[in-house]
Amino acid sequence: MPDQPPAQKLAGIFTPNMTPLDERGDINEAELRRYVDWLIDHGVHGLYPNGSTGEFTRFTPEERRRIVQIICDQTRGRVPVLAGAAEANVRETLRACEAYKQYGARAVAIVSPFYYRLSPGAVLAYFREIALNSPIDVTLYNIPMFASPIDVPTLQRLAELPRIIGMKDSSGDVAQMLRMMAAVQPHRPDFAFLAGWEAVLVPMLLMGCSGGTHATSGIVPEATRKIFDLTTSGQYQKARPLQLKLIELFDRIVYGADFPEGIRAAVELRGFKLGASRQPPNPEQRIDRAELERLINDLLKMAKSIE
């Protein structure tokens, strides 16, 4: 495509959105569309369906496609869609990549192989095979607590493939992110580093990330947008109190309940019907909705008050 301008570097806050379910446990399309509109209206820079927050492992392959299709259709180009495309194996994943390209996604995000913990060489071979055959741009998704880690030499070699345009890191390890940037940025200034752990959103942005994918942006998009805008415009000291408060919300949803049930509860507090989880409810766990609501309100108020 020689005539096409180079695609813009991925930047901003992408929401790894949850998918509302109806009373039978199926995808609630109307509510999903309403949620997408609300997120865009409240400032998110992009959508990221089929992420960890989006419970991609709990949907069937057909459902995962349906979710991306609805979201691409609903966004209608207003914001880019980064579609989670990991399937059972490379062949199935490539089929999803083709479908998501047709739906209009900007790129796909592919989590490192999970269940088995694979060695760096196997992680490299896996992403390489996908990148060489994908019809759509690929971002790597590094989440060592759930999947095989992507290490620095592996990333460095993968960044030689033009189809791979960025990496989302959910380790929260700022030092490791700096090592990755040092290895890749000299050769690939267009390569996007996306932070995936909002507890360090401000330092990650200060140190060179162009954005992030954050579950909390599906709850308080106003606040994550404000943090992004302040930090990227040189006002990180103003962003710092918001960052500290965001950690409180983040810790509560991440450590206070089985993932992602805290997020489900919080999104519902913003007015969306997400339906019952596909994971049977854990009777030993009660989410303190009043506390969640207080934190959300604090964040919204604080975000509003900072100029």
Add this chain to the structure above:
Amino acid sequence: MPDQPPAQKLAGIFTPNMTPLDERGDINEAELRRYVDWLIDHGVHGLYPNGSTGEFTRFTPEERRRIVQIICDQTRGRVPVLAGAAEANVRETLRACEAYKQYGARAVAIVSPFYYRLSPGAVLAYFREIALNSPIDVTLYNIPMFASPIDVPTLQRLAELPRIIGMKDSSGDVAQMLRMMAAVQPHRPDFAFLAGWEAVLVPMLLMGCSGGTHATSGIVPEATRKIFDLTTSGQYQKARPLQLKLIELFDRIVYGADFPEGIRAAVELRGFKLGASRQPPNPEQRIDRAELERLINDLLKMAKSIE
């Protein structure tokens, strides 16, 4: 079913078999049937398709059913089939349970929720929902290195459900297995504890396991059978040298290559065409087939020589 005799406790060595693929990467049914016959002829007590060794995560839901169907059909009741039935969520898993019952499986094995690390309460809720609705006996599959751990209190409560008839543990933690036995056996003498880590097969059998599911039984079924027979007949001192040699093979296939590529290579050395892995080959990893062959031959010779 008042007239039916109580089902026998699961016992013996079950093979978590790999599934041969053809040149296009699809299930090679003929070779799978040939492999099943060979395993039965060489002394395995049961088959266990769709286990971790069987790469269940790399097949589509349709393929997983096809694998169980072929194996149930081919075993024709000669040995029991324990069918891995974990799917994307409880609903899909129950559908698989129904299918596997119809195919003639003795029971299903369901791995603890993976990808997300869930709390004990959520693990309990998950298995409870399945056990209350499954039309077929259920065994729990505990493999903490890949999936949410099943802890002792959780197991104790799950063992109150008659549908749950056993647990396979792949932690290799003998002390933890003893704790589980202490919690469950007084109330459920019929509950089967199956060892899933052959490096401790002899001590696990000595301490109360009725059997195990072992990848090496798909490579050297003669040796694992011999270990089982010797140990359960009071001759564990004779089984000890076999156990030490089995660890050598086990370590080589588990730590010497990305799981389960070492097993694939070893099964091929016994004369089966397993085809190329669905995981693209890792060029940094070369499996020493000569060493594998030497270990296999040592084990077979040793197994033969011990009366």
Add this chain to the structure above:
Amino acid sequence: MPDQPPAQKLAGIFTPNMTPLDERGDINEAELRRYVDWLIDHGVHGLYPNGSTGEFTRFTPEERRRIVQIICDQTRGRVPVLAGAAEANVRETLRACEAYKQYGARAVAIVSPFYYRLSPGAVLAYFREIALNSPIDVTLYNIPMFASPIDVPTLQRLAELPRIIGMKDSSGDVAQMLRMMAAVQPHRPDFAFLAGWEAVLVPMLLMGCSGGTHATSGIVPEATRKIFDLTTSGQYQKARPLQLKLIELFDRIVYGADFPEGIRAAVELRGFKLGASRQPPNPEQRIDRAELERLINDLLKMAKSIE
């Protein structure tokens, strides 16, 4: 020493004894001597001062020597003393070795380097330097949860040094113990493998350990002796219920309180005044002495009832 008979392989249950303190927090020599006598009278095969249970890190170098001196003096050869001799560096450790030899210890036990996590090569160099210069037999002490792990190749090379006569392993990893035995026993049949994790005492003895060092033997020496005698005389099935009950006690003292406060409480229940811990009391932790007492009584009764 051509005229001397070869020293006997270390065997049996060694007690890593705690050291009683008086009201000023100093060593209570009289009570220590009384405790040593009681332990010997109740069947322990040896004493092991300055172990982890003995809080060696909380005493000064001078106090550590005094403890060994008192114990050697009090045992008067009735049972062998295995003296913990790790000091700040090799030079200081060797000085302790010399002193302990003079006091009459059978051997020293030296924990792998701790605080820093050293690589296998450094662990090897450390023990090698000590073994080449020690005037007294050395046992290695592997406790990966607190100190640099001793891996199999390292142990194999250390076992080439005649001064090193055994290893105590507190990992509780039966498979790893088997790997170590496979590496060492063919060349060193005299090398003693001592189990240091009583939750797997029976399986460790069955698989080739000649004994163990167990904190619980300082609480219920009658029971650990009975387990040892039953298991080493082919009656492991009779030892199994005692093993399961011992795990209950072990779990309570290890996981129920900051180590080794549970052991302190339990030893006091047997009639010894251990004094206040040098670690300031944790007000958030209350040890359930009634439950401890119940477990101790159960174990004693059970040990008595089994012939």
Add this chain to the structure above:
Amino acid sequence: MPDQPPAQKLAGIFTPNMTPLDERGDINEAELRRYVDWLIDHGVHGLYPNGSTGEFTRFTPEERRRIVQIICDQTRGRVPVLAGAAEANVRETLRACEAYKQYGARAVAIVSPFYYRLSPGAVLAYFREIALNSPIDVTLYNIPMFASPIDVPTLQRLAELPRIIGMKDSSGDVAQMLRMMAAVQPHRPDFAFLAGWEAVLVPMLLMGCSGGTHATSGIVPEATRKIFDLTTSGQYQKARPLQLKLIELFDRIVYGADFPEGIRAAVELRGFKLGASRQPPNPEQRIDRAELERLINDLLKMAKSIE
């Protein structure tokens, strides 16, 4: 001391200095004094003897005192001394605190209890006992990879004690540092947070640390000083390339050799005779001195070139 002005908050880069040894393995006082002078002349804000880099565990209690005495004497008030004072138990530690106060140290640093992994309540009790009895200001030293972690609620409660004036954190976890600041700063604006992991020095300073203790400041004090000055004066973008290069040096000394042998080699490259390590040399480990030298020179050149 009612007439004294409140002590200033700890700030700047403190060097956890190594201690030179002579040919007999004893403290080389002359070289230590020369090294201290050089560090001060090259811009470090303070000294920190008996830290992890300073191998405090490998010296005897008497040697640890001697080291602090020499350093306090040599600095003669030019820079503050933060003296590592952890000894075998609270009583011994308090004696060291008294001595270090007399020597003229600004404060002591006390590592969380190590060897045993203690619970938060025990960590709290330990530091509390020390803080209530120490005649000199205390900083807490959190280094979870070597010692019992200090968690946020524990820190919050310890910060209620005026004697505790700061915390050094060597976890490198920026999110956790933010949580700690959020818990403490509202009540204790004077409390110093010191970063102890130079791979994240810039982000830690940006997010609220007043300084740090960094082994690399003992090698390239010019560069760490430049990073500190640039970052604290709003020029963090200029500090970023230095930070990335510092990580290269840091990784090489931390992951390239048994700690702290890489630092020993690097300090020697700056012209100091540190002598042979007390840990016997690991023959499997060769430190690439040429590469170390190249990194040091790169850092020095880069530091000089940035205005």
